[in-house]
Amino acid sequence: MTTPASWTVGDITVHRIDEIPLPPATGAWLLPDATPDVVAGQDWLRPHFADDEGVLRADSHSFAFTVGGLRVLVDTGIGNGKERTNPAWHDLDTDYLQRLTDAGYPPDSVDLVILTHLHADHVGWNTREVNGEWVPTFPNARYLTSRTEREFWTGYDMDEARRQMFRDSVVPVEEAGLLDLLDVPAEGLEVAPGLRLVPTPGHTPGHVAVELTSRGRTALITGDCVHHPVQLAHPGIGACVDIDPGRSEASRRELLGTLAGTDTLLLGTHFAPPTAGRVVTHEGAYRLSPVPADSR
Numbered sequence: 001m002t003t004p005a006s007w008t009v010g011d012i013t014v015h016r017i018d019e020i021p022l023p024p025a026t027g028a029w030l031l032p033d034a035t036p037d038v039v040a041g042q043d044w045l046r047p048h049f050a051d052d053e054g055v056l057r058a059d060s061h062s063f064a065f066t067v068g069g070l071r072v073l074v075d076t077g078i079g080n081g082k083e084r085t086n087p088a089w090h091d092l093d094t095d096y097l098q099r100l101t102d103a104g105y106p107p108d109s110v111d112l113v114i115l116t117h118l119h120a121d122h123v124g125w126n127t128r129e130v131n132g133e134w135v136p137t138f139p140n141a142r143y144l145t146s147r148t149e150r151e152f153w154t155g156y157d158m159d160e161a162r163r164q165m166f167r168d169s170v171v172p173v174e175e176a177g178l179l180d181l182l183d184v185p186a187e188g189l190e191v192a193p194g195l196r197l198v199p200t201p202g203h204t205p206g207h208v209a210v211e212l213t214s215r216g217r218t219a220l221i222t223g224d225c226v227h228h229p230v231q232l233a234h235p236g237i238g239a240c241v242d243i244d245p246g247r248s249e250a251s252r253r254e255l256l257g258t259l260a261g262t263d264t265l266l267l268g269t270h271f272a273p274p275t276a277g278r279v280v281t282h283e284g285a286y287r288l289s290p291v292p293a294d295s296r
Helices: 025-030 036-040 096-102 120-126 147-154 160-169 171-175 245-259
Strands: 006-009 012-021 059-067 070-074 112-114 127-130 133-136 142-146 179-182 189-192 195-199 208-214 217-221 265-267 276-282 285-290
Touching: 006 208, 006 217, 006 265, 012 096, 012 208, 059 208, 112 189, 120 127, 120 160, 133 160, 133 171, 142 147, 142 195, 147 179, 160 171, 245 276
Parallel strands: 070 112, 112 142, 142 179, 217 265
Antiparallel strands: 006 012, 012 059, 059 070, 127 133, 189 195, 195 208, 208 217, 265 276, 276 285
16 A cells, blocks of 8 residues: 655645656657756755756646545546547556555545546546446545636547547546536636636636645646646646647636735646645746645
């Protein structure tokens, strides 16, 4: 049994459910403007978030917690046995579900699955293969995502790889009647006491971040509004897969500006360990001040 990394936010314990570290080539592909020279200019990124050669470190993981009596999972990673064009995501065989269970969240116990957006590395464990068919991994949960997000992809001219992802990881949840599409206004949407979806469009049109509040403490799960801490120092660095790069940058700048200098714990959906920290102003932009797991 493995003990997951966790952070305390008021009465909430947020568990990081690890899937896999992403390959070293991920950073250069995903954030092409985060060159080794750019990374080298930020000493605070080393050793946790980048190596001495300026290669970015990134992970795939989920976050699980209980709030308002609901057992919640935010994003579901890449998944096992999925046919993917990205070799780092193709046909994985990880013990993710065991790690989730070890954290106290066996699949049947999950009440809500929040999908920050509908990309392959955020919806993979929505389903698992049973007798040759893809079935919902969390049969007793409601899966939540933005209506804007789902409707965008409905009208999008998808390539075969993305169609495959929808076939194996989204459509089975819809067909089971478990997917709820939410209208998320500009001020955000409370989906349970202490649990709020915050619109952060740009990476995808309906992208949301997830805010937790308990006993005066707050945490925010980034999704892909911020892929890597280097974007705190350089908010203009975007991802190669951003649907609307300008809007993505605007969302990121607004979010970081709101968090800077506060006690809010930022939890990065792709941040390598230590994964969490507080946003502080630094050299005209920001940096992450890490908060180790199990820190009180």
